[in-house]
Amino acid sequence: MAADLITHILDDHELIRTRFSLVEDAGPDGREPLFRELVALLARHEAVESIVLHPTVHDHVPDGAKLADARRAEEQEAEERLAELEDMDASSDVFAAALAQLRDEVLTHAAAEERDVLPQLRQHIDATELRRLGDQYERLRAAAPTHPHPRSGQGTVSNLFGGPILGLVDRVRDALVDALGDPGDSRAPAASGGHAYEDWTVEQLQDRAAELDIDGRSSMATAELIAALRRQNANA
Template sequence: MATAQKQDVIDLLLDQHIQIKTLFSQVSSAQGAQKRELFEDLVRLLAVHESAEEIVVHPTARRKIEHGKRVVDARTEEEDQAKRKLAELYELGVDHPSFDSSLAAFAEAVVEHASREESEEFPALRQSLSAEQLRRMAGAVRAAEAAAPTRPHPHSGESRMANLAAGPPMAVFDRLRDTVRGWRESNDGRD
């Protein structure tokens, strides 16, 4: 836990980018129930990661970095497209014949988005904020993730205010749905 408290927001987000890339690879090579479970893990990670960025990281970058509005607007547009595509993939399901090719195209877009964050937004944040501010932002990101929806909600909006207003109720619903689904799967329909 001490390590997590010392980790700054950039390192936290970079670690999550690695986890996301790893999950894309694992989902693409998995089969059956394992594929479904890994995809659900990927969906959860992407949903909470993007929500936290929209609530904490992007508003700070917009205010604090040079050309922040231009940089952040481009990233949030990409995130909006990703949220819609992730919702489509989720509805499609891992057993659909076009899932793998759709997932591959989606993975490519997400990796490109992450690379742009890593080359434009993150270095500018490191340059513009103190080490202590970056550590405090990591705490804020973790708190935002704890209250974030676990599924994509493309119609909820991309702004900080939209996420703050809609995120917690959607998160409760998503977590309840996750719990019920897990209970059903563990009981295999047995009552």
């Protein structure tokens, strides 16, 4: 039987814990390439969660908006911490200390998802739907970039994925939505009513979201708006 959304997220969390240990165990001179891989993994995980997990929690779990917002805030903090590390020398003690702090924040965030969010999914979403969401998660995860490209200089990951770490999760998420269309709709994008939302301006997307009375629209990023509109169309 295919793994469901909860299993995929738990597996990813386990992988993240393991990768943090690998970076920390590598020692000053071996940290950097492993850290880059870790950043790629974190960006991919949070980007896919932002597409599949948070909107589902927001829409289908009691108090879901509050739960989803709390997790998003933790993810934003972790991304800011990651950004602090990006121009540090990976072999330095300062980097090691910041890395330890990042690990604590990320693992606390993962634990909060496991304690406060995943059981709610199990309770409020049926097994078939959780497996469908698991398939989406897997598809998006497989399409995400896994090999960051370091800037030519040593001791930095500033050029990861062609830009700064700050905003990286959004860039990965936008790239995934562009590449795969609406993950909330198992049909091909063209079959979902021909809505080429990617060609719309943010204002047009917001206007349409207002017409459809989509909750939380004003705080949504472009990709979230597009996903929410397509979900609404699919459910219509």
